[in-house]
């Protein structure tokens with residue numbers, strides 16, 4: 001008896017998921033059109049649509065054209081724009097709030113800075129979240145309402161437990177802060193939360209963009225200056241027991257280094273690509289290139305790649321050095337995960353030819369790779385903000401839609 005009821009419940013959830021998926025691109029569809037598209041009976045589709053209308057996810061937008069046989073005009077539906085998600089991105093100097101609807105359209109964005117020369121305490125951050133929540137409550141009135149909150153923070157954030165283990169931005173904060181519980185206190189009217197670190201979101205966002213290509217592959221993603229990265233295994237973004245997977249910046253490259261990283265390790269990859277380290281390298285070689293434009297730059301990776309591509313020989317030396325560091329990181333990943341594709345994005349996605357040549361040269365030295373190691377490398381040119389936003393949108397909406405389909409909300 002329980003087995004039968006369980007099966008029919010599962011089937012109902014699967015059917016609902018299929019129906020709501022048909023609407024996710026924002027199309028206006030009648031039950032008949034959905035029924036034809038997903039090959040479910042019209043009655044099943046109509047039942048699911050009624051359910052979603054009741055939950056506020058779908059709304060009627062009147063009658064469409066009559067059918068070719070001259071039948072009654074069918075009622076049409078679309079995804080509601082009244083339900084909103086709030087994305088909270090806690091950066092080093094500010095919190096960025098973005099409000100968006102189920103169609104992933106941005107409705108409102110605001111930035112709340114922490115103030116100059118201030119070392120924000122956890123309470124300062126939670127109070128900012130609290131006051132912004134009040135502002136939104138005053139601004140948003142029914143039928144509009146916030147149904148999900150997604151929070152992104154650098155450092156070690158455990159997606160499953162919602163606990164911030166450690167933040168490299170706020171090293172003075174205590175360990176193990178229950179961020180999800182705090183958010184639940186601030187937003188008691190919301191029942192769906194997603195807490196993530198950027199590495200997870202970047203990998204999720206990359207997978208969304210290359211879904212068909214990566215569905216049956218092991219993929220590594222490199223992005224941005226801190227080597228924010230991720231591992232996708234046959235469509236699943238790996239997280240690990242302690243959410244450690246993807247923290248490639250803290251891979252120890254030089255165990256004998258006397259420089260301590262913000263994470264506590266010595267000789268992390270992250271330290272080797274810091275602007276201060278790149279400046280040291282440039283200064284060491286500056287004697288031969290006193291006119292290099294790099295010497296008056298900020299030693300950020302995009303600038304180095306730009307100057308290197310433009311023919312600056314000192315910038316080319318630094319770019320080649322970066323190629324060797326990233327090759328070392330990649331080789332270390334490949335002996336534990338052996339990927340089939342690599343995606344470069346963010347700052348590292350703008351790497352020039354000197355970087356790429358140096359990267360490939362380093363890989364070719366490893367004789368455990370096949371003689372012709374043809375690693376497909378893809379460049380994802382979206383901006384950092386866009387990638388993080390898309391990743392967090394995907395994360396919270398997946399939770400929300402799953403919870404609604406399973407009647408948990």
Ligand SMILES: [Zn+2]
Pocket residue numbers: 249250251261262263264265268270
């Ligand atoms: Zn480190």
